[in-house]
Amino acid sequence: MSLGQTSIAYPNREDGALASEAVSPLGGDLNERSSPWWFRRRALRRQIFHPNNFILGLSCAVLAIVFLWAAVPSLFSPDTAVGAYPTQVLQPPLGKFFLGTDQYGRSIYAELVYGARSAVLIGVLATAGSAIVGSLMGIAAGYIGGATDMVIMRVVDVLLALPGLFLALIFVAALPPNLMNLIIAVGVQGIPAYARVLRAQALQVRGRLYVDAATVLGVARWKILARHIVPNCLAPVLVLAAIGFGFAIIIGATLAFLGLGPTTPPLNWGALIASGQGYVNQDWWITTFPGLMITAVVIAVNVLGDWLRDHMEPTSR
């Protein structure tokens, strides 16, 4: 499906095709977006205050804060760790504690700050893991071909035969509950997407003349791969990774919510929601704020992913 095919030269298209402009998930006038860069520069000044850019900026800000929380939580929280104040249980927000406290008297805000590390670790490591493994599998399948291709793609088919959460569940069931294993479980379900995209890309690149030329000239195989295939595949991998990052955080939080995550710290936003679920009747803040955090992060990476797609793969739209 082509999402946007209108060029700026619309007036000479006499048909009603003006109605089929490009469509972005966040709206705005897309004729500018699909226009060549030299045209966009002129429009840049006008675009800075465009809602799209505001949302993009906000997304970057959300991600920056969460990464900072994950890196140095003690800077953002009065406590060096999430301390419990047994006399202050279930305090509503905007009192002594900005976002209130939970049933153990822990500050929700501090829990959010200290929970960021788990989310970021799962997001980054699981995504990186599945991107690397999946990409290598895809490139190997596409570039080597033959039996290797067949075996690898059968494995990918098997992974695809199960919805992502189930795949993660199997690994969680088999492995002892700690953060590393949670990351592995989340990472495995991400592999097939990269493998498929990269295989298609590698096949495409392999068919191009300049790769033939390099082979004829006697360039080593790995050099051809490094020189020609890897740079061509970078853009789609980055876009997939942005979307995969959000998905990994959701799956990680879901497993933690189901009580299948690590039993020891760091805290996880999903586990917070699980522990607050029993109090949702009166004390809504325990479950609401961690959920908002997850949602904000996921929306932020999706916005970033859309932006990446628009700017790195102009032909794919």
Added chain:
Amino acid sequence: MLVGVTALIFFVLRALPGNPVVLLTQGDPGITQAQIRHIEDNYGLNKPLLVQYGTFIWHALQGNFGVSYLTKEPVMSSIGAQAGATVELTAAAVVLTGVIGIGGGLLAAMFRDTWVDSSLRVLSLFGSAMPLFWTGVLLILVFSFTWRLFPSSGSGTFSELVLPAFSLALAGSGLLVRLVRNSMLDVMGQEFVTALRAKGLPEYQVLVRHVLRNALVPAVTVLGVQIGALLAGAVVTETVFTRQGLGSMLVQAVQNKDYPTVQALVLIIATVYVIVNILVDISYAYLDPRVRTTLTK
């Protein structure tokens, strides 16, 4: 492909650490070697792994997935008892997803670039970004406790189905709304739509009978993939709303390392998922005569 799935499940579960015997005896420290051997004999755990796998496949084909480590009951009979609730939930969610997704997409395309369009766009973005379990908790918060419209838990009556199905559908329809909207707009840019208007057809006929029908072809693919996501979502939703069903059964089995149950459940879900995707492929032929032509050739 399903054979691959069985292998994956079996070997991942067996090859990785965690001794079933320990689980079967609930880690009783006073257990003797003779007792362990007896248990291993009973469950066939002392045979080579490949033989165990062969036995598993052979029994699975006969619908026998062994005995639960936890309840000591045949896995198949517990699955039979729980399946109904999950089928009910997933079916309701699929219907709701379709209605919300297609209806929302239609509205967004009809009123594109108006407040209707932009609010649907924001809603669908939230729908797909909110973790499902949190959506469930929020729905309970709003509809069970604040407004007291629907019960927060249980499975059986219709009103107990509303919130779980709705939370699943919210997550599933976000993507569908955007897809239907975009493919509707794509179709609306095609010449035949102008031709239909030139023919003097009323706008609603143009949109529903022609544009929507063309736009449904890509939408059905996504709905097929979404059914997989809805099945996975049932695990979460059943837990949040403390419903009976295969999902909560799976979570318990995973928590207790009850491998026969996990194997059986995952295999069944994979089978359903594969069948659904085949059905989706068949439905193309119904929706798109061009596919029908290539099939008959």
Added chain:
Amino acid sequence: MTELLEVEGLTVKFESAAHHLELVRDASFEIGTGEVVAMVGESGSGKSITARAILGLLRRNHRMTVEGNARLAGRELLALAEAEMREVRGRRVSMIFQDPVGALDPVVSIGAQVLEAVRRRRSGTRPEQRRRVIELLASVGITDPELRAKQFPHEVSGGMCQRALIAIALAGSPELLIADEPTTALDVTVQAQVLDLLKRLRDERQMSVLLITHDMGVAAQTADRVLIMYAGSLVEQGPTADIFGHPCHPYTGGLISAVPRVDAPRSRRLVAIPGSVPEAADRPAGCAFHPRCPLADDRCATAMPGPRRLGNQIAACHRAEEARDSQVHRWQAGPGGGGAGRLPEERAAL
């Protein structure tokens, strides 16, 4: 001859943040009952926009504004509400399109699409309506109409699709048929068949036809009168014989010279018009054609020429008389004198 459609000062503007364009400027013309009028121009000259403006098919895009008048048998079309316009479309004015396969819904059978048009008349029982579909398909020269009705657009040829579209257009017995480049996408032999079909329908039904084309050969072969459009303006109009015999606008002359002819001396070279049509965004001041015009002078670069009547023709050119008298196109009037009867029969593209 009574005038069926009178268009006066039709102007279509496109407004966006970056552009304020006049896609069609001040076009005025008439179509008589039972007359075939060809509108000729290069792509981008505003022909299709004009046609769609008349049928109210541009209104859906909020950035297009249509000004001027278009009266169908005295009734103003451009002021009609959408519901009233719908009654006009398909029943009084029909339209067929350039890409016949793309103008049919790919997932609905041909018969069902014709049936939709038949059903708009709200008369007859279902079986009667079905019979009417088959009759219509047969009347546009579709063999084995029962079978074709069951088929889908991708299963039949482009020519067959165009016939089906014509059948749809005829379902409401319109007084005017707008044919937007109906033969461009078709093979040469099929082109001739479709044009013959249009002429036959005109004769049988006294239906007027507005034939939009970029092909002077098609215009010469089919039309009673010709309108020449350039960069959004009507630059010349008149009876076919006069237009081809002594064009009063240099652009028309250029178009005619660019038509290859079998009976021309071998030594004659095809004359291409230098340059290309300016886009609506960067039309030159004055006469839009002046940068490409061999006769252009200072006045042409500054003042936009209005339409003037010269004999049977109307031309928008400061130097129309010179253009006519210079007879650059003398070769047109071969032995026996020029005229519609002697115009090129072969396919001629610009």
